[in-house]
Amino acid sequence: MDSLAIEKRTTMDKTFDLAKASVRELNQFLHHDLAGSGIKHIDVLNPNGSHSIAVGVNHAVDIDIRGQGGYYVGGMNKFANITVHGNVGWGVAENMMSGSVRVKGFASESAGATGHGGTLIIEGDASLRCGISMKGIDIVVGGRVGNYSAFMAQAGRLVICGDAGDALGDSLYEAVIYVRGKIKSLGADAQQEPMTAADHAAVAELLKRAGFPYDPTEFKRVASARSLYHWNADANQEY
């Protein structure tokens, strides 16, 4: 590996300059050399929209990506806390298990797709299908989300501080959506429900985690009407 690419600032810090080292070298380091190294923090410079930055991390470490990320930043993350100081492409934190990913800018499609756990925070807007098929992840979006967000979302919570596009929560399972702004339309089987004290507490906690200054009472709750849980209400009919 290019020794210039990895400069140690302290024994606990490391820098990867992706203008000099490859994403492959970064991920190889994260998967194999990080454990036991004592390194607690990694700066990734010049990401320049590269794909698959810091995917499959399986270790508690803070990673700062100083610029724009491509597809799947922090994909399948476990334990790491990743911050992107820029925008990201599709599928940021896809299938995340634990830890966190924070995007300071905007996120493209399918942010947090199929995430099982951890927290994804997007300070800007998220595009289409944010939280698609989410399975337990918490997602907090500072801005707006695009159409089909939380499509087939199974578990977890999606907090939207701005507006939501069309077909929000289509074919929802047990995930819950909280929206502060306007909802253009709800998807099949999604319904607006009254906020309870537990909902307010949940939103307050998630907003605190994300560092957003909104009042939980401003949010609406969207959850599944559960009318699609069974194939067809008339399935057992016989004429």
Place this chain on the structure above:
Amino acid sequence: MNKPVEHAAQAPKRIQREESAGFDRTVIDYIHNAAAHGLYEIRGLGAKRKLPHFDDLVFLAGSVSRYPLEGYREKCHTKTVLGTRFARKPVELDIPITFAGMSFGSLSARVKEALGRAATELGTSTTTGDGGMTQEERQSSKTLVYQCLPSRYGFNPDDVRRADAIEVVIGQGAKPGGGGMLLGQKVNPRVAKMRTLPEGIDQRSACRHPDWTGPDDLVIKINELREITDWQVPIYVKIGATRVYNDVKLAVHAGADVVVVDGMQGGTAATQSVFIEHVGIPTLAALRQAVEALEELDMRGKVQLVISGGIRTGADVAKALALGADAVSVGQGTLIALGCNHESYFQAGANHSAEEDYAKLGTAPGYCHHCHTGKCPVGITTQDSILEQRLDPAVGAKRLKNYFKTMNMELTTVARACGKSNVHHLEREDLVALTIEAAAMARVPLAGTSWIPGVTPA
């Protein structure tokens, strides 16, 4: 008093039985059923209609112009390596016959264990399916292919790292363009937990991947999986057979190590019958198109091809290999080997009749396709704690081993007769077709002629 006139010698009333070709009894039954229920039929297994298939091909064995190998004495190799393009650790198999992906959920954990045990003893691979990886199958399988499906049920990085290959599933032969389906009666607590779903719901999974669409995205998705697995294990791409020629080219372009093509005879645990019978193309046609795509890209032997969908016998395997497949996957055949559609099951050292349980489902041994009900009379496609006991993993593994061994012996028998010391040396030139349809689809000559429809002049 008038007595009724007696016609003692009159012939019984003739019952007219002229069946309609268009509205035959199957169609009449379909319409009656649709009218009674207002819901399409959902069922298991694969296409039941007659299709051009491997049965429509025969081998030209050695004779004067080329000589055969001694059937019992001369060696015929079956070793098969998949994933030589990019993976550091390609999948190495002793035989070119693998177990197809079938989910925990559609099958019981005991069946998954039986598959793993048999695969390990046979030196072949097994594949997870749309329900995540169970401990039973990981522990019992030496070589386990982990599927990455649109649903991503139970999909997690630990299992990705534990897998011997990753298979990105884009489609399935029984339902190309359709998502998975598992009816509520099979979504028991363990299945529900693994899939992060409420118990007992009718589960319908997505038909498209949630985080990529189209071939250019697939390039990036495959790259991500390679990064997560440090380029160690092969990445397969599985497609349901429709536009096979284009799809195989795109899969190769996207960076697949192995392409799996599943023809329309491929099975399912639950799918609308309209899908099973009317969507997709036969395995025979799919295989030839896939091979053509690889040849045009000069990727034969670099990207391996696995074919599935109605592979039943050693003859099928031999024909698939001769047409250009590197390996085959068997799904429904393995279930039948385990006892699917058998009139009895073997439990506690004795055979017990299952006929009454078939009758309760409104079917009979030989006709059952009721995998979707979860009430499999022989304990295979079930999550019922009593029914699943009807399949002992050790007994099941033995049957599977026997079945695969038989197919492998048939395969090498045919290969030797064709003069091949390696089953992968079987070639298209060894085959002729019995029907014009099969000749056109497989692009081999009609037997006794040099005519290949669409290729040579009639």
